[in-house]
Amino acid sequence: xxxxxxxxxxxxxxxxxxxxxxxxxxxxxxxxxxxxxxxxxxxxxxxxxxxxxxxxxxxxxxxxxxxxxxxxxxxxxxxxxxxxxxxxxxxxxxxxxxxxxxxxxxxxxxxxxxxxxxxxxxxxxxxxxxxxxxxxxxxxxxxxxxxxxxxxxxxxxxxxxxxxxxxxxxxxxxxxxxxxxxxxxxxx
Amino acid sequence: xxxxxxxxxxxxxxxxxxxxxxxxxxxxxxxxxxxxxxxxxxxxxxxxxxxxxxxxxxxxxxxxxxxxxxxxxxxxxxxxxxxxxxxxxxxxxxxxxxxxxxxxxxxxxxxxxxxxxxxxxxxxxxxxxxxxxxxxxxxxxxxxxxxxxxxxxxxxxxxxxxxxxxxxxxxx
Numbered sequence: 001x002x003x004x005x006x007x008x009x010x011x012x013x014x015x016x017x018x019x020x021x022x023x024x025x026x027x028x029x030x031x032x033x034x035x036x037x038x039x040x041x042x043x044x045x046x047x048x049x050x051x052x053x054x055x056x057x058x059x060x061x062x063x064x065x066x067x068x069x070x071x072x073x074x075x076x077x078x079x080x081x082x083x084x085x086x087x088x089x090x091x092x093x094x095x096x097x098x099x100x101x102x103x104x105x106x107x108x109x110x111x112x113x114x115x116x117x118x119x120x121x122x123x124x125x126x127x128x129x130x131x132x133x134x135x136x137x138x139x140x141x142x143x144x145x146x147x148x149x150x151x152x153x154x155x156x157x158x159x160x161x162x163x164x165x166x167x168x169x170x171x172x173x174x175x176x177x178x179x180x181x182x183x184x185x186x187x188x
Numbered sequence: 189x190x191x192x193x194x195x196x197x198x199x200x201x202x203x204x205x206x207x208x209x210x211x212x213x214x215x216x217x218x219x220x221x222x223x224x225x226x227x228x229x230x231x232x233x234x235x236x237x238x239x240x241x242x243x244x245x246x247x248x249x250x251x252x253x254x255x256x257x258x259x260x261x262x263x264x265x266x267x268x269x270x271x272x273x274x275x276x277x278x279x280x281x282x283x284x285x286x287x288x289x290x291x292x293x294x295x296x297x298x299x300x301x302x303x304x305x306x307x308x309x310x311x312x313x314x315x316x317x318x319x320x321x322x323x324x325x326x327x328x329x330x331x332x333x334x335x336x337x338x339x340x341x342x343x344x345x346x347x348x349x350x351x352x353x354x355x356x357x358x359x360x
Contacts, residue, residue: 021249041252046276049245053276056249056257059233060210080238081245087236178280182252 002137004098004160005030008069010137011096011144015040015067018094019185021054022069023047025105026164027098031069033165036172038184044174048078051085051095058090061185065092065148072099072113079122085153086127094147095123095155096140099133100162108162123155130154190357195325196221199287199350202329203258206336208285209233210250210257212243218289218355219260226260240265244272248282256336258285263292263308264301266347273315273345283339283346285332290321290349295356312347323351 008015008030015031020040022028028042043050054068075082075097085095101114113119123131130152134140140158147154200222203211211226212235213219226234233255237243240261247257261269266288277284291298292305312319318338320331331348339346 043276043280045279046245046272049241049248049272049276052242052245053249053252055235056210056246056251056255057253058249059235059246060250060253060255078239078242081242083238084235084242174279175281178252185253 001135001159001161002140003163004100004158005033006137007098007140007158007160008034010141014144014148018065018067019057019061020067020069021050021057023050023071023074025071025168027069027071029165029168029170032170032172038180039188041181042172042177047074048081050074051078051081054093054095055081055085055088055090057185058093059088062090062092064188065094066090067094067096067144070095070097072097072101072111072119073103075119076111076113076117082123082126082128082155085155086123089153091151091153093153094144095128095153096144097155097157098160099157100160102162104162104164105168120155120157123157128153128155131157133157133159135159191218191220192355192357193221195328195354196225198325198328199322199332200225202332204229204232205329206333207256208258210235210247210255211260212237212246212257213260214240214243214262214265216262216265216289216291218291218350219262222260239268241269241272244269244276244284247284248276248280251282258287260287262289262304264304266308267304267311270311270315273317277345278315281343283336283343285336285339286345286347288347288349289355290351293352295352308349317345317347319347319349321349321351323353325354328354
């Protein structure tokens with residue numbers, strides 16, 4: 001088992017050179033604590049739709065690599081989205097799911113992955129051929145690098161500890177992030 | 189199937205003329221020709237959804253990435269998308285063009301469509317989503333263009349209700 005903050009630090013160089021879409025809460029706050037960049041977008045609500053946004057960006061800009069940083073609670077809210085990702089197989093999309101088996105930001109109640117639901121297996125059965133689960137930081141780095149080098153859609157489920165930052169609200173305004181991100185995409 | 193091919197063509201051509209290059213859709217009877225036209229058009233990216241709210245996320249991503257998109261859905265799909273519309277498209281000021289087939293209005297024969305029809309307009313108003321009716325081929329092109337213009341200038345979702353008089357040709 002790894003800590004998500006360590007995992008984010010380890011893959012940060014790959015995030016810096018990609019378009020990144022994250023879910024709300026701990027993932028957004030932790031990535032910002034490492035270092036915000038204009039090519040990072042944090043979907044601070046609409047649980048489940050980070051992967052759909054990533055798909056929209058990946059299909060619109062096939063020459064750019066997109067990394068979606070998702071969570072177990074969010075993926076469980078949009079399992080159908082995995083079948084849509086699989087259907088369109090964007091070669092430039094890497095889907096990382098941090099699975100802490102809980103809804104950490106709203107009291108830490110356990111999700112269905114705590115009782116055996118296997119998100120990598122669901123992704124694979126949805127038609128995402130390159131779906132795997134990793135439990136150590138080193139294995140995550142290898143899996144992300146492999147997915148980038150392979151240039152095929154991948155879902156990487158990273159099992160992480162259910163720990164997060166003390167606060168989720170950061171100094172970055174939602175609309176500030178949104179317009180900065182759009183401007184960056186227009187210029188690159 | 190008496191879904192109007194000619195009206196569907198007028199709608200599709202207007203979407204193309206207004207620069208739409210990505211359409212997300214979940215099939216529904218009145219949308220069959222529109223979906224087929226998108227499917228057969230090499231310049232159009234058709235995204236088939238499992239559930240309509242995915243389309244809000246896909247359109248948001250496409251917009252930020254510089255591609256104009258539209259969503260094709262039934263009014264029940266709109267009902268299923270409300271959280272995404274509020275907490276993605278409205279929260280993040282995303283122009284979202286929604287073409288919603290307005291089932292359950294006067295003339296509806298399917299009993300299962302009737303509840304959705306009676307709440308559609310009230311929900312659009314409650315969400316402060318500007319909307320207009322597409323009920324005659326004569327104004328389709330101008331209303332689609334104007335809806336898209338407002339969506340872009342206001343940075344928010346807008347809806348066009350595809351009405352029975354436009355979409356359905358009653359058998360003689």
